[in-house]
Every structure is written in C-alpha cells, then in structure tokens.
Amino acid sequence: MDEAKVGAFPARARADFMHEVANTPRGRGVLLCIQCGRCTNSCPVARTTDEYNPRKLVETVILGLRKEVLLGNLPRYCLSCFTCLDRCPQGGDIGEVMFAIRNLAAKEGNVPEGIIVQAKNLFETGRVVTPTRMALIQRERYGLSKDISIGIDEAQKILKKTSFVELISKKV
Amino acid sequence: MEHKSVLIIGGGIAGIQASLDLANRGFQVYLVEKSPSIGGRMAQLDKTFPTMDCSMCILAPKMIECGHHPNVKLLTYSEVKEVKGSVGNFKVKVLKKPRFVDESKCTGCGICSEKCPIKVPNEFDMNLGMRKTIYMPFLQAVPRVATIDKDNCLLFQKGVCEICQKFCQAGAVDFDQQPEEITLNVGAIIVATGFDMFNPEQIPPFGYKRYKDVITAMELERLLCASGPTGGQLVRPSDGKMPKSIAFIQCVGSRDRREWINNAYCSSICCKYAVKDAVLIKEHDSHAMITIFYIDMRAFGRGFQEFVNRAKAEYGINFTRSNPGEITEDPETKRLTIWFEDNVTRTVKSLTFDLVVLCTALVPRKDSAELAKTLGIETDNYRFFKSPDLISRPVDTTVPGIFACGYCLGPKTGDIPDSVTQASAAAARIAEVLAEVTKQ
Amino acid sequence: MKYAFFIGCLIPARELGYEISVRKIMPLFGVELVDMENVNCCAPFSIQSLDYASWLSLAARNLCIAEEMGLDVLTLCNDCYESLLMTNTLLKENKELREKVNSVLATVDKEFKGKIKVKHFIDVLYDDVGVENVKNAVKTPFHGLRVGVQPGCHLTKPKRLHFGERIGIKALDELVKATGVKSVDFERKEACCGGPMRGINDAVALQVAKQKLDGLKNAGVDCIVTVCPFCYLELDLGQLEIKRHLNVEYNIPVVHFAELLKIAMGMPLEDWEIRSHKIPLAKVLEKMKEAK
Numbered sequence: 093m094d095e096a097k098v099g100a101f102p103a104r105a106r107a108d109f110m111h112e113v114a115n116t117p118r119g120r121g122v123l124l125c126i127q128c129g130r131c132t133n134s135c136p137v138a139r140t141t142d143e144y145n146p147r148k149l150v151e152t153v154i155l156g157l158r159k160e161v162l163l164g165n166l167p168r169y170c171l172s173c174f175t176c177l178d179r180c181p182q183g184g185d186i187g188e189v190m191f192a193i194r195n196l197a198a199k200e201g202n203v204p205e206g207i208i209v210q211a212k213n214l215f216e217t218g219r220v221v222t223p224t225r226m227a228l229i230q231r232e233r234y235g236l237s238k239d240i241s242i243g244i245d246e247a248q249k250i251l252k253k254t255s256f257v258e259l260i261s262k263k264v
Numbered sequence: 265m266e267h268k269s270v271l272i273i274g275g276g277i278a279g280i281q282a283s284l285d286l287a288n289r290g291f292q293v294y295l296v297e298k299s300p301s302i303g304g305r306m307a308q309l310d311k312t313f314p315t316m317d318c319s320m321c322i323l324a325p326k327m328i329e330c331g332h333h334p335n336v337k338l339l340t341y342s343e344v345k346e347v348k349g350s351v352g353n354f355k356v357k358v359l360k361k362p363r364f365v366d367e368s369k370c371t372g373c374g375i376c377s378e379k380c381p382i383k384v385p386n387e388f389d390m391n392l393g394m395r396k397t398i399y400m401p402f403l404q405a406v407p408r409v410a411t412i413d414k415d416n417c418l419l420f421q422k423g424v425c426e427i428c429q430k431f432c433q434a435g436a437v438d439f440d441q442q443p444e445e446i447t448l449n450v451g452a453i454i455v456a457t458g459f460d461m462f463n464p465e466q467i468p469p470f471g472y473k474r475y476k477d478v479i480t481a482m483e484l485e486r487l488l489c490a491s492g493p494t495g496g497q498l499v500r501p502s503d504g505k506m507p508k509s510i511a512f513i514q515c516v517g518s519r520d521r522r523e524w525i526n527n528a529y530c531s532s533i534c535c536k537y538a539v540k541d542a543v544l545i546k547e548h549d550s551h552a553m554i555t556i557f558y559i560d561m562r563a564f565g566r567g568f569q570e571f572v573n574r575a576k577a578e579y580g581i582n583f584t585r586s587n588p589g590e591i592t593e594d595p596e597t598k599r600l601t602i603w604f605e606d607n608v609t610r611t612v613k614s615l616t617f618d619l620v621v622l623c624t625a626l627v628p629r630k631d632s633a634e635l636a637k638t639l640g641i642e643t644d645n646y647r648f649f650k651s652p653d654l655i656s657r658p659v660d661t662t663v664p665g666i667f668a669c670g671y672c673l674g675p676k677t678g679d680i681p682d683s684v685t686q687a688s689a690a691a692a693r694i695a696e697v698l699a700e701v702t703k704q
Numbered sequence: 705m706k707y708a709f710f711i712g713c714l715i716p717a718r719e720l721g722y723e724i725s726v727r728k729i730m731p732l733f734g735v736e737l738v739d740m741e742n743v744n745c746c747a748p749f750s751i752q753s754l755d756y757a758s759w760l761s762l763a764a765r766n767l768c769i770a771e772e773m774g775l776d777v778l779t780l781c782n783d784c785y786e787s788l789l790m791t792n793t794l795l796k797e798n799k800e801l802r803e804k805v806n807s808v809l810a811t812v813d814k815e816f817k818g819k820i821k822v823k824h825f826i827d828v829l830y831d832d833v834g835v836e837n838v839k840n841a842v843k844t845p846f847h848g849l850r851v852g853v854q855p856g857c858h859l860t861k862p863k864r865l866h867f868g869e870r871i872g873i874k875a876l877d878e879l880v881k882a883t884g885v886k887s888v889d890f891e892r893k894e895a896c897c898g899g900p901m902r903g904i905n906d907a908v909a910l911q912v913a914k915q916k917l918d919g920l921k922n923a924g925v926d927c928i929v930t931v932c933p934f935c936y937l938e939l940d941l942g943q944l945e946i947k948r949h950l951n952v953e954y955n956i957p958v959v960h961f962a963e964l965l966k967i968a969m970g971m972p973l974e975d976w977e978i979r980s981h982k983i984p985l986a987k988v989l990e991k992m993k994e995a996k
C-alpha cells in the first residue's frame with residue numbers, strides 16, 4: 093500500500109470506488125465510517141499482524157484505490173468474526189463491507205484457491221466438505237445414517253441462475 | 265394586569281441564573297428542584313474551564329443569593345406533577361416530598377448527620393464517598409436543611425432509632441411529615457433540568473463496574489475536588505494509591521449510532537473537560553503520564569484550541585488519535601491495558617495504565633419524557649426538549665409560554681457560560697411574552 | 705418439541721462425536737430431531753465471499769425445506785447457524801430482497817415465506833429446555849473441574865442479530881455450569897479462534913489461535929469446551945500444528961459441550977469417540993472420575 097502516498101495516487105484514484113462498494117450488497121457501512129480506528133484496535137488479526145488494518149483498508153477504499161483493494165488479498169484477512177460490527181460506533185459494519193469488497197474482487201477474477209475448491213465441491217456434491225470413505229464407513233459402524241441426503245440437482249439449478257458458475261470458472 | 269409569577273423547573277446553574285434575572289426584574293419566582301439542594305452539576309465540578317476558576321467559588325454566591333432573594337421561593341425536594349392552562353395563566357401542582365425535617369426550624373448545624381448510625385454512598389460524590397441517612401448533600405447546600413433518606417433510615421425500615429431527633433436542638437426532625445401538594449398560578453415556565461451522565465455499562469468491553477479503576481469523568485471531578493471524598497487526592501479506587509499513568513477515552517456513548525445506544529450527537533463538551541481534567545492532574549502531579557485517546561479534538565470556542573496546544577506543549581499530555589474498543593485488566597496488579605492504533609506508524613499497539621477515565625456522553629434526564637408529557641412540550645428523538653425554531657427562537661419550546669435553557673435543550677456549546685447565556689435569554693423572553701399577553 | 709435438524713457438512717464428515725452426543729441427549733429432554741431431507745450446504749462465509757445472490761438463494765432453499773416441514777431449524781455449527789439466521793432475518797425484513805431471492809427459488813419450485821425460526825443447539829437448550837432441567841438431568845456433576853468456554857463468534861455476534869434471545873455468552877456459561885464445572889474467565893474469551901484465516905495466511909491463523917490458548921493456559925483450565933466444529937478443529941488439531949511450527953506445547957484437551965453434557969448425564973464416551981480427539985482426553989476424563 094506504499095503507493096498510496098500523496099502524489100502517487102491521484103492518477104489511479106477512482107472517486108466513485110467508495111460508492112461502488114457502498115452500492116454492492118453488504119457494502120453500505122463504508123459510507124458511515126469516520127476513521128476512528130476502533131475496528132482496527134479491536135480486530136484480532138490487526139493485533140496479530142501489521143499487514144492488516146481494517147480502518148486503513150476502508151481509508152484505501154475512500155481514497156478510491158480500486159486496483160490495490162480489489163487485486164490484493166488483504167480483504168481476505170478478515171475473519172468475519174464480527175467483533176467490529178458490535179464495536180464500531182457508527183454502524184460501519186466493516187466485517188460486512190469485506191463481503192462487498194470480496195464479491196467485487198471475485199468479479200475481477202480474484203478468488204483464493206481454497207475458496208475455488210470449496211465452491212467446486214459445493215457445485216458438484218451440494219456441500220463444501222465431503223465425507224471421506226472412511227468417514228462413511230464409520231458412520232455406519234456407529235449407527236449413524238450413511239448417506240446424508242443432499243439436494244444436488246436443485247442446488248445446481250440455483251447456482252446456474254446466479255453468477256456462481258461464471259465466477260468460479262473465471263479463475264480456471 | 266401583567267402576570268408577575270413564573271415557575272422555574274431545575275435548580276442547576278441555568279435555573280439559578282434565570283431565577284435571579286427574573287427576580288431582579290420584580291417577578292415572583294418559584295424554583296422547583298428535585299433534589300435536596302440547588303446547584304446541579306456545576307456544584308459537582310472541581311475547576312471550570314475556560315478560566316480554571318474554582319467551580320463552587322463562582323456558584324455558591326449565586327446559590328445563596330437565590331436562597332435569600334425576597335422574590336425567589338425555593339421548592340426543593342419537589343416535583344412538578346400537573347400543569348394546566350396556557351401562557352399568562354398556568355395552574356401548576358407541585359408535590360413537595362417529605363424530607364422529615366422542618367425547613368423553618370432546621371439551622372443546618374449538622375449534629376443529626378454526625379450522630380446518625382447509618383452510612384450510605386453519596387450520590388453527590390458519584391457514590392465514591394459516604395453520607396449519612398440524614399444528610400445535606402454537600403457543605404454549601406442551599407437550603408442548608410437536612411433531609412432524611414427514608415429508604416435507608418432505620419426508623420422507617422426497622423422501626424427503631426430516632427437518634428437524630430434526640431440530638432436536634434432545634435426540634436426540627438419530624439417523622440410524621442407528609443407529602444404536600446402546592447398549587448401555583450404562574451404566567452410562564454422555564455425548564456432547566458440539565459442532563460444525566462451516560463452509563464458506560466452499556467458498552468461492556470470497557471469493563472466499567474467490573475474493573476474498579478475504570479471511572480467516569482464525573483467521578484474524576486469528585487476525586488480531584490478538594491471538598492470531594494478524598495479531599496482532592498487523586499487515588500486509584502482499587503488500592504488507594506496515586507495513579508502514575510492515566511488514560512482518557514473520548515466519545516464514550518457520544519457519536520454512537522449503535523441501535524442500543526442511539527446517541528448520534530456529539531456531546532460538545534467532553535473534549536474540553538478532558539483536557540481541563542488532564543491539566544488539573546498534571547498540576548497535582550507533574551510526573552503523571554497522561555494520554556487522551558480521541559477521534560476528533562473538538563475544542564471549539566474562544567481560547568480552547570490554544571488551551572489544547574498548551575496542554576500538549578507545556579504540560580506534555582499525549583494526544584493519540586484512536587478510539588479504543590476495549591479495556592482489559594490484569595487480575596493481579598489491576599493495571600489496565602488499552603489497544604490503540606499508533607498515530608505515526610499506523611500499527612496496533614497496547615499501553616498499560618493505572619487509571620482509565622471514560623469521558624461519557626451527556627444524555628437527557630431519565631424522566632425527561634415524563635416531564636415533557638406533564639408540560640405538554642415536545643422532545644427530539646433523543647428526548648432532549650425541542651425548540652420549534654432553532655435559529656430564531658432557540659430557547660422556546662413547542663408550547664407558548666414555556667421556555668427552556670441549559671443542557672436540557674441538548675448539546676449546544678454545552679458549557680456553563682452557554683447555559684448562563686441561555687438562561688438570561690429565556691428570562692428575557694418571559695418578560696417580553698408576559699408583557700405581550702397583558703397588552704392583548 | 706420438534707425441530708428440523710440441519711446437520712451441515714463438517715460435522716457428519718469429521719466430528720461424529722458431536723453428532724452422536726446431540727442425537728442421544730436431545731430426545732431425553734423431549735426434543736425430537738427430524739433430519740432434513742435433500743438440503744444443501746448452508747453457504748458459509750467462504751461461499752458468501754463469492755456472491756451475494758448465491759448465498760441467499762442456497763440458504764433460503766434450506767429454510768424453505770424447513771418451512772415445508774413446518775418446523776423451526778436446529779443447527780449445530782456456528783457457521784451454518786449464522787448463515788441461515790442472517791438469511792432468515794434479512795429475507796423476513798426486506799420485501800424487495802425476498803422477491804428477488806424467490807425469483808431464483810422459483811426455478812426449483814420453492815418460495816421463502818418467512819414462517820420459521822433458526823436456532824442453535826445452545827438456543828434450544830437454553831430457551832426451550834432451560835438451565836434448571838439441564839441441571840436436573842446431570843447425574844454426576846463435575847465439581848472442581850475448571851473449563852474454559854470457547855463460545856465462538858457467531859453464537860453471539862453481531863449483537864443485533866442475537867439480541868433479546870441470549871445476552872452475550874452468559875447463557876452458554878450457565879449451561880456449561882449446569883454440569884457442575886467452573887467456567888473460568890480468560891483473556892480473549894470472546895475472540896475468534898483464527899479458523900477462517902486457514903488457507904489465506906496459516907501463520908496468522910496459528911498466531912490468533914495461540915493468543916487464545918495462551919489465555920486459557922494462564923487461566924489454568926483442565927479442558928476447553930466448544931460449541932462450533934470450526935473452533936473445535938482449530939483449538940484441538942491447531943495445538944498440534946502450533947507445536948510443530950512454533951514449538952509451543954499446551955496439551956489442553958478440547959471437548960464439545962454436547963460431549964461434556966452427555967458424560968455428565970451418565971453416558972460415557974466410547975473408545976472411538978475418545979480417540980477422535982487429537983489432544984488426549986485421558987487427563988480430563990480422569991479428573992471427571994475423581995469428581996464423582
């Protein structure tokens with residue numbers, strides 16, 4: 093984020109980026125932020141690593157540095173623990189805004205490998221975690237139903253109606 | 265004939281000033297105060313900005329003048345129960361609660377309090393000090409008359425004691441005193457009921473009440489005050505030792521839009537009182553390490569920014585722009601850790617303090633909605649009283665003939681000079697409106 | 705009492721002990737669990753990161769199935785719980801959004817009507833069964849056992865979604881205490897376990913878990929009690945990884961609350977259940993025996 097220094101950014105800054113985020117579902121809160129920093133000092137990640145600072149990430153959005161935000165992986169550092177949702181005095185909901193940013197990043201083709209794997213699992217099997225063969229044997233042995241009923245067909249139909257398939261295929 | 269009687273509800277600095285202005289113009293003033301003494305919040309403060317004068321030294325003469333003024337009738341320990349009529353002719357019912365001491369006989373000698381066996385926390389000292397069950401809330405109380413707090417009195421609760429009565433030379437203690445209803449006829453009314461402090465227990469991560477050394481600014485005022493519970497010694501509530509490092513957290517409950525708090529407004533005064541209190545602490549102990557955690561330093565008004573500059577440059581007070589989210593306590597040392605974002609490096613750090621002061625919001629009085637209903641006036645969405653035209657009639661309420669001044673109108677500049685200005689304005693409005701009504 | 709049982713993906717695949725305990729305990733409290741047929745993944749946070757409409761539609765489809773059963777949903781996993789609860793709340797409150805999602809659901813002949821509630825297993829124990837009844841069902845209270853409760857984030861956060869039902873983690877603490885144990889406070893109790901950071905930055909994930917484990921160690925707990933399968937994994941398996949990568953050893957056993965309650969109700973864990981825990985349970989099981 094060094095490029096964010098004054099003098100370097102105006103050429104790339106997009107004044108409308110804050111509103112693009114705000115108008116994406118779950119992104120409204122970005123408009124309420126007063127940069128007080130309470131999210132940052134409450135955030136378990138920011139306390140652990142200097143790489144991530146939710147207040148600063150919002151600042152970057154406000155500054156309009158679209159590329160830096162959407163092509164980087166910082167928004168993925170948020171745990172969605174929602175500590176900041178309860179603490180932000182403005183109802184800025186930064187933990188929620190991260191989903192808006194990630195959704196926009198996904199449209200740009202920026203999705204971490206792990207999520208692609210889960211998403212593919214979901215599309216193919218109806219669930220993100222599939223039981224191993226061993227687990228299925230165990231289930232039977234301990235008197236649990238072996239096949240857990242899954243509605244794959246309907247889930248697939250739904251995912252074909254949304255941009256899900258397109259989003260995960262972009263990456264592949 | 266012009267109606268020459270007025271009712272003033274609330275005996276803080278605003279109510280006192282309005283009473284004196286009107287009384288000096290020849291109006292008959294009824295000043296109704298809920299608590300046993302007039303004085304309000306200003307009586308609780310140590311020094312006051314902007315001049316750093318002793319608060320009580322300015323207030324006490326005004327309180328005494330109010331108490332002695334031939335045109336002011338004090339109705340303390342009283343509440344307004346009913347208001348009927350309209351401008352020029354209000355019929356008011358006031359309930360005078362029994363204080364179980366005859367006001368006309370009590371000399372204020374205080375022997376009763378000395379002898380009373382029951383001690384309870386003193387509200388005036390923010391419960392940091394104790395008072396007796398028969399008490400005067402503070403030394404300079406007006407009227408200088410004792411009051412029995414029935415809920416804690418042995419006689420009322422257990423049926424035995426009467427010690428105070430035995431010792432009272434004036435024969436003023438009267439356990440049979442009954443509530444008294446007083447009917448007044450007044451031409452106009454001023455509401456000056458002031459504010460309550462936001463209860464920081466509503467923000468659990470700050471640990472107020474869980475951690476002894478997390479206190480509010482109003483509690484700090486009492487700890488700094490020479491007539492306060494510690495005689496002006498600043499000590500940690502947990503161990504009675506002098507704190508070496510102190511943090512102030514601003515905007516506790518102010519500018520907070522969370523649903524369960526819903527105070528979007530800036531209380532307009534906390535930045536100023538925090539800097540004042542920080543400087544006062546430095547004057548007590550120049551080695552104290554003080555950090556003020558703030559969002560924006562809103563030190564507007566004449567001389568305040570310069571005051572902040574001096575606090576930084578001359579007194580060495582640290583100003584850190586970060587809004588902490590939680591306080592944690594070391595169970596053994598009781599020291600308090602605050603996480604914050606470093607101004608310069610933009611990284612998250614923690615610091616440990618001996619004492620943390622929460623600069624809590626100023627909120628409407630608990631009973632403000634009820635009082636508004638009694639008076640028929642409107643409140644804003646926070647429950648502060650509303651003026652129909654903030655720009656050209658700022659001290660009017662939504663009912664003609666009823667005015668308001670002081671903090672019960674919500675945050676303006678919110679300080680004492682401002683409350684006094686509004687009080688004089690409300691008094692002038694009354695004179696104007698009553699003259700008008702008579703003409704018609 | 706009857707609930708539509710939404711078991712999720714992770715628990716039936718990897719944490720059978722949690723599932724079995726719940727299936728054993730709940731009927732004893734008069735709570736009947738009816739397995740939901742034909743459901744799909746709840747659409748957890750990882751999927752929500754991709755696309756808003758996909759999340760809401762997938763979650764709403766599950767809710768429709770419960771609506772058809774005419775039952776409120778009971779979940780075991782904090783992630784399933786939050787996803788379904790958020791969707792249910794959003795769609796009930798926002799007509800426009802409901803119509804949009806229903807237009808997607810129409811492809812599978814479903815319609816979200818907003819007729820049911822979503823509850824966590826803990827909600828049901830607290831609100832429907834009641835702490836008193838849980839206490840009465842405990843045969844062998846484990847007096848003297850010190851446990852650290854890991855509530856996990858989404859049982860209580862954000863407040864506005866859970867307000868009114870249970871205030872903070874008090875409810876969970878009361879339930880845990882009903883088994884006779886002492887629920888001790890520790891630093892960072894309400895903080896995240898670090899699990900969601902897996903696959904993004906594992907080093908940070910371990911650091912977050914480590915801070916939590918440090919707090920638990922300082923508080924001197926005999927075991928950790930979880931109610932979320934992700935917290936469980938992060939704190940149980942995570943201890944092995946912390947040992948490997950950071951060379952710090954804690955050895956604090958981790959049990960699901962359902963398992964703890966089951967044992968307290970007089971149904972000991974079977975061998976395979978005990979073995980499924982990465983940090984050996986022997987120490988804490990021994991203490992439980994002593995408590996009798």
Ligand SMILES: Cc1cc2nc3c(=O)[nH]c(=O)nc-3n(C[C@H](O)[C@H](O)[C@H](O)COP(=O)(O)OP(=O)(O)OC[C@H]3O[C@@H](n4cnc5c(N)ncnc54)[C@H](O)[C@@H]3O)c2cc1C
Nearest residue numbers: 274276277278298304305312313457458459670671679680
């Ligand atoms: C910590 C702190 C420090 C401050 N420091 C300073 C400072 O240094 N300088 C400065 O200028 N200002 C300072 N202020 C602000 C100052 O206290 C206020 O501006 C001032 O007290 C407002 O006066 P008031 O008369 O409106 O209200 P109050 O002082 O609140 O008086 C209201 C009175 O009305 C009475 N009352 C309430 N309800 C009723 C009812 N229903 N019926 C009858 N009576 C009722 C109350 O008992 C009280 O006596 C500070 C405030 C705080 C919180």
Ligand code: SF4
Nearest residue numbers: 125128129131180184
């Ligand atoms: S806590 Fe809220 S207002 Fe403060 S910086 Fe974070 S998002 Fe902005």
Ligand code: SF4
Nearest residue numbers: 135170171174176187
């Ligand atoms: S929700 Fe994300 S940004 Fe907010 S405190 Fe948790 S990890 Fe940090």
